[in-house]
């Protein structure tokens with residue numbers, strides 16, 4: 001009786017092992033019958049610096065008649081301070097920057113637009129050595145300027161109200177000098193506002209330069225935001241009246257003042273517009 005039970009147990013073990021094999025075989029069969037599964041999609045490409053700049057601009061510029069909140073200004077400055085020439089497809093090897101590409105006479109300024117909508121525009125200005133963008137204003141605009149390549153001199157004014165007997169001519173506007181310095185890339189972003197920060201400025205290239213400008217809102221002759229050009233003159237109170245010898249306070253005030261005369265677009269200013277061929281921005285992001 002004992003022997004029979006052992007044999008029986010052995011038989012049960014064998015059969016259960018067979019059963020396991022069956023399960024394994026069935027599982028193997030199921031695997032081969034599974035439908036083909038596509039590999040997981042690749043991760044999205046990293047957000048480029050230009051795309052980050054574009055997305056931030058869309059949040060910062062609310063349209064004509066508005067000035068960005070100081071917090072937004074800092075956010076945009078932070079991004080622009082870190083933008084590199086390569087982020088907009090620039091290189092020192094561009095033909096533009098080769099010395100033999102500079103024609104004699106007044107050098108042409110070249111500009112290209114990365115993006116423009118009713119709230120803001122993103123443009124690059126290229127200046128060859130000695131190239132000048134004359135004194136011009138930015139009506140109702142907030143403008144971020146980031147020097148990407150080269151060295152330039154920037155001079156910028158804000159209009160101020162003259163004293164009652166101070167204006168020698170209705171053609172002249174009194175202005176205070178806000179910036180009069182050399183800038184060499186890489187350097188921090190400068191910001192000007194509709195009524196402060198040097199809204200009227202001129203660029204003079206010391207070497208070949210590239211400047212990235214963010215304008216909010218952009219120029220628009222239809223909406224009364226065309227640029228006006230100026231010529232500056234030293235502030236000379238003796239032309240107005242016999243004011244006598246100035247005291248220290250008056251001297252300090254006068255040292256930063258100038259007269260600005262509105263002029264037609266300078267004939268020597270040549271502005272060539274070229275297509276932007278650098279990295280693109282994605283409006284759907």
Ligand SMILES: [Fe+2]
Pocket residue numbers: 136138201
């Ligand atoms: Fe400008």
